[in-house]
Amino acid sequence: MSNEAKKQAQTTVVDDTLIAAYLDENPDFFERHPQLLQRLTVRHQTKGAVSLVERQQQMLRQRVQQLEEEITELMVTARRNEELFRYFSELYVKLLQSESLSDVMESLQETFSTQLQMPALSMKFFDSPLELEEQFTFAADTHKQLLSKRFQDETIYLGRLTANEQKLLFPDETIASVVLLLLGEKGELGMLAIGNHDAGHFEPAMDTLFVKQLQVLLSQVLPPLLHHHASA
Template sequence: MSKEMNSDTSSVESLQTEEIALSDDIVVSFLQDNPEFFNRHPELVTSLRVQDFQRGTVSLVERQQQLLRTKVHNLEEEITHLMSVANQNEQLFVLYSDLYLRLLDCKDSTELLDCLTQATTELLSLSGLKLWLAQPADIAHSSICNENCQDIFDNRLAQETYYFGRLQQSEQQQIFSESVLGSVVLIKLSDQHGTIGFLAISSQDADHFDPRMDTLLISQFTRLVSKLLRQHIASK
């Protein structure tokens, strides 16, 4: 009997120990369910001390103030970044609008490629531009890629309109006839009549052409260049 009683007592003590054991989740849940807790114990707000990595031990009020200051600082940085992005987008919109008018005034494919090359290297400060045509055309221009890039097209653009990022060295040599240290964008040119080819634009900045970048402006650019290039090729 004594052994059974001792066993029962141990079980009860074990259960009591488990019942009073607190965890972070229990404390958090209690405070969330009882927001008036600190109203009932206002002295805890200033008497409780928490560890701060920069200032050592501080009160809950000081800790809350620090968190609020950090949050405000982060919001200010985010707003500054958004304003910077908005300003850059506005400048790009104006630049593209001017470029569209210049492209529409081009009399032939050579003038069109002159305009695109100038816009790429001078206005956008990018490294270079190349045009690969799926079907040979009577166009003499330094931007024309004379290599057979059908394998690159099939690999990079068969299912996509754009490719942003890095190219293999063999692909770089095929398109640009040299190694490209930064990033590139490949732009599929096509219309209702089929595939025309692709534009390849390079940047010395390895992060300039990123798969996450917005394609709104470049999609309008793509449609216009495809239409104009098809018209000029057909008029040859």
């Protein structure tokens, strides 16, 4: 067999994949052949040719830096979650102590507008026979249109609204993203809307643990307050 034929045969039999697999299965290969380390070089985009050991050290440093950044990010997230837990826990206590709808709104405003920097908050009730303040009223035809679009099998919506929907819920604010919570055992009582100027703040994939807890609590707290309001 000619030298050219031998080279072609070797190329066919041994390729990068087989070499990489062999080295992966034999991590001590270079320990058994240390002389190869002296001859091997790895092309670096900025430094030119560097030794394999130098390249390994550099990759390890990069990996350590990446892990440090990931740990820092996790710590920031943990602190943020702890902060959110404290804010919502304080809110739950205030809601349980509320004696009127005004108390409820004041507590919600303090938590979302002041502590969480959410610029817009709206709570409205559906088909209520009560003589409520204008801020709590919600025309039946308009809320049904909103429900048919934003709520199907869910009682929570996160995302964006149309311009008309924004005017309906937040007439004095330009809101880019919202979380909408239906209130009541079956969502029949009303709706709480929380808005943010950032279009990416509320997204469908977000975790809803805190707002679900708030939804359940409000659905229990509000009916007695509405009954008290009606009999006052």
